[in-house]
Amino acid sequence: MNLIKRDPPSYHEEFLQQYQHFQNTIEVFQLSPEQPNKTLDELIIFLAQVAQCYPKELAIYPQQLIDILEKHNTVLHSDTRMQICRGLILLRNKNLLTPTDLLELFFKLLRSEDKNLRQFLETHIITDIKNLNSKHKNAKVNTTLQNFMFTMLKDSNSKAAKMSVDIMIELYKKNVWNDSKTVNVIATGCFSKITKVMVACLKFFLGKDVGEKDSDDSDSENEIDPKEVMMANKFNKKTRKREKHLDKVKKLAAKSKKKKSQAPIFNFSALHLIHDPQGMAEKLFQQLETTTKRFEVKLMTLDVISRLIGLHNLFLFNYYPFIQRFMQPHQREVTRILQFAAQASHELVPPDILEPMLKTLANNFITERNSSDVMAIGLNAVREICARCPLAINEDLLRDLVQYKGYRDRSVMMAARSLIHLFRTTRPELLHKKDRGRPTEAAEELTSMNYGQIDAKDYIPGAEVLLKEKHEEVEINSDSDSNEDEWVDIEHSSDEAGNNTSDDDNDGSDVSESIDPEGETPQQVNDDISIQEKTFKHKLSKTEKKERKADAAKEISLGRILTDEDFKRIDMANIKKQLPERGVKRKLEESQAERSELVKLGDIENIFKKRKHDKAARIASVKEGQKDRQKFGYKDGRLNIHCSKTNRERRKKKNFQMIKHKVKSKVKRSFKDKQIALRNHLIHLKKMK
Template identity: 35%
Template sequence: MGRGILITSNLPQLQNLIKRDPTAYKEEFLQQWNHYNSIRQIFKINPDEQAHHFRELVAFISQVATCYPIETIDFPHHLSSLLLESYGTLSPDTRKTLVQNLVTLRNKDVISSIELLKCLFPILPRTTSPTLRSFIRKTILSDIRTANLRSKNHKLNRAVQTMLFGMVGRGMDGDVVGDKGNLRLSNNQTNDRAAHNSEEAMWAVILTKELWRKRIWTDAKSVSIVSLGCFHPVTKVQSASIHFFLENEGKEDSDDDSGEELNIRALHHRRDINKKTRSGDKKMQKKLNTAKKKLHNKTDTSTNFPALQLLNDPQTFAEKLYDILNHYDKRFSLDHKIILMQLLSRVMGAHKLCVLGFYTYIVKYLAHRQLRVPSILVALAQSVHDLTPPDAVAPVIRKLAQEFVHPGVGSEVIAAGLNAIREVCRRQPWSIDDDLLGDLVEYRKSRDKTVIAAARSLLQLYREVNPGMLRKRERGKDASMGLSSGAQPLPFGHSGEAMVDIEGLTLLEDHLQRLRDEDGVTIYENDEGDAIWEGWDVESDATDESESESEGWINVEDNDDALNITDSEDESDKPLVTQNPDNVPESRVSMLATTKILTPADFALLNDLRIQAARKIVENGGGSHAKRKLATLEINKKSHQPNQLLGDSFVSENDILGPRKKAKSNYAERMASIQKGREGREKYKSNKGKMNKDTPSSSTNREKARNKPIMMILSSGAVKGKKRASLREKQRKLRVHIEKAKKARH
């Protein structure tokens, strides 16, 4: 009996024995289970009483719950209800214990992921402990990532996305406070409820962004959660949601949840000052290899689809953004209004939308003394596209010319104004009149290089897109010859002739014909069928796959008479189609697309062939137009998005400011320049010291003096001379030291 009492009082020992033989120790477990139920009733009334013993019992039952599933069937519900109902009255240690044991039950498959997340999501905004909050966040992310590791867990994803939608939507009916001042609410209860709703929405946006960055969620539903947060009345939630769309689409976080990057310089410094051992060298090399691997993964990976392209109803989204920007203009700070402008302009440029009120709104911010005016000019340029009415953009162009391009401002202001006008006119060439264009082009005769470059770029643009708006002496030879031959740009709203060919398709046809002649086989015949699409398939939903499998193939008769070829507007959205193929006479039209289904691999090969043809033209002296075309093709190949609308619509502040004086280099740039200068040299270090000399020698007296004992140096003449030095001599030496330090810095 004494041993039985000892076993029941020692819970870790009893836990070990139960895991070995659950049947033999069932009575002891039931005794502890009854004890747990009695303490739980007391704990609900007074959480401070027997809290330590209650935590021990909870941890014990969590470990052995799999041994007695029938008896502990209600145990997870006890923990979750206690957390959700009495979270505010529990001590921090009890909260942490309950959360950890819920995670333990999930790891032992006692509860499902949905049951765990239904408990963790509500308590995440209420948690004030940074340690517990970080633990809950990592648990949520890791659980969702594990569930979607091998295949998409659509049931879990839909349940979690529904919860996140609810967390964001609960605070949408609040008042817009803004970030220029706090709007006082009616009472403290309403204030507390609004703060809780804002924290819920903030965590929903944060978790969705993390899952998107880690490529766990890449569907339109996750984008819809963040897009809903863009209209949240709390500025903090709205700003976090907007930055999700403004971030670089190719950027991806590493798999490390800590988010900390290895500092290579710190590793080398720590290695220099620590003791040199072989194990230390191996550890440092392992860390360096890990850092290089993470850096390589960051630079090589990219998301499947940009978030902007997955927006549901972009026109309504853009109009709501403009309404918020215009209606609450006085409540938002300039920084917040700028990010709203940038998101609105990116949506307009990416989807070719028309929100005409935006151009009237942005006019009041177009002044050279306006703070952060380059960002505002970037937003203006990104919002314009070829479907934007010129009448809506023309007043903006005139405002830019009046405010930025006149002799009363500096050269940088003039260059920024000309560059902004150029970027707007690049997207809509009909938004400027002939007289204003002629006046702006005259700035190419300025004395400042930045102004000259900006004016020449504007002149070169109109030589290509619409040379008829330039004076005859400014058109150039190629543009004048084109006008004399009758070539005229189409007016706004007009489309060209029917598309008859894919640009450069004849290059692909000739290439395949050469392969057939060399191998003596037909390239189009492929027994494997789907092998040519390997690596190019787009992930689809399970429902779509089931529908496609059920429908099967449709037999179509090979009858040329039944074909109906039309040039109506319904077929104007064909990809990669142009009127003038590369380096091929206009009379020749390739029929390859009518005899073969072009795969993504064929289009990649077609892009390579176009690059090779353009490179040959450049080598044979093709001129600046051929060089620009080659650069465009190479950029499209690197980005793997040859037809992506986002690439042409995004503008940076450097495009507006133009070329300026070389900025001060940072450490990485200086080291890269140093390494470039060392190429082709055998030795980089100085010959000072016996190890680096051609002829070995002993160390110098100065090097020996560094290792002398301090008592030997105190009686030397140099030290005594310093003590006897006058104030004037000390000042002179200090001045020499300061001058040397200044020269070393420069």
């Protein structure tokens, strides 16, 4: 094989002999294909290795191997079948086979009962499709393979269908097939009669954890630090092996640095790419009502339906009474069910639909007959539902739940206060006046929305801050240019001068004439008028302020292109609006996390408790652990504690100065003393036997 690759023309005759030998072996093999044949296995690999050297002679060789697999697939020996597949992969790597012919054959072989073969073919299919789309998307090949996979997904063979789903999911994760067509093909697998296929598709739409790494990425913890290797190479013995290892580490470090410097790839969730989310949610719910599968599969289906409803603002009113039946504290996985209820809530759901669910939640969870943890979880669930649909709760129920703000248990108290904090920023009019907190600028700008109402603005809220900063800069510049020590003359008008002279001329003789019939002086009347004007101006100030701010924000939004720094200033100004004017007890965080599309389970299970590991608790636990423990120190082995002790036992309690000479003499024994001690010891051992 090596000689042929170096010089194909010189070994042409030897190659023809081997090729003829292969043809003869094939004829014998056809008589009993189920028997293993090592000679055939070696010839298949040999011809595949040298196929690029003799393309004319081996023109029909790939088709011969394909015909053998298609004809004798079920009866072939596992080793022979594996060797033929390896030979075809070698031919594909040398571009002697088209990708569609080989991949379609391999998809058919996924029906095989050989598990090792299926895993081997799955790895090759994923790698081959990834390599096809490495430089640019090969749309023609992708469309052909996706259509073929769609037919494989409906295959009656469960193993082939499951393997095809796994391949599509893996290609989506590797950003090879991340288009809407792949997602919608996988979506059809959610309605498969094969449970494994259905579960795999549901897990795909549930996504992965944020901390989970992609399959292509290497684990950062297992990466070798090049600095450590270079430092070790300085002091260790320099060998050829160490130099090769150092070069390899440097290349890996450069590769990882280049990979980190690349722009990150952001993908939408697969649920966003579904063509008909309403139809899919309805079909899944219909399947859920009639299914007899395990409880874990039902939970997955509920989760996918809730995510579809929440992301696409769907209407599926039967979902809420269905999930309401499982809202019991003793229900298995009840926190996840509450999570699904919150995920399925959005502003377009009518309040009449969600209100019974909230009442059930309050009656079953938020009562004093339950434990404090159950009550806190119930309040957290109410908060998450109301955060997505503020109109779902009525005033009476909210005020009842808010009363738990002074509950004796800290977890319940904090959950109730978080509910108050939510409604301060969404619908403060439902809260009692004392629970609304100090008035803030954001609360004044807040407008209560009715069902279906949208507050659409043609400007960026808070952009007026940029206009204020601009005016402040202009004022500072003008102040710096002007002279501060300059005097300004103020001249009185002629009317004011006349008034002054008339006041001086009147010596109080016309006081009686200046009093009106009701007994009020003109000064009092003027004061009353000024007070009325101030109150009228104060009433108009709120609407005027809103209008002025809106005009200023519109002027900024339409008049210039905002930069990232401008948006940061706007966000900071909007956060400052939430602070009361005076008496701020705790500092507000500058960066507030935006509410995610999905509900986190930790937000519902979040329970505030007093720290168990304070100093008093630690001392109490230490003392409790010392109760049944034996006393530390020398253990007296006597059966009767009242009997006398030996000299050796007494010596342990004596002062070291008293026995120092004995220890010293024991260390410096002569050779004769050692002989005597050894003889006595051996005699003692003999007697003991």
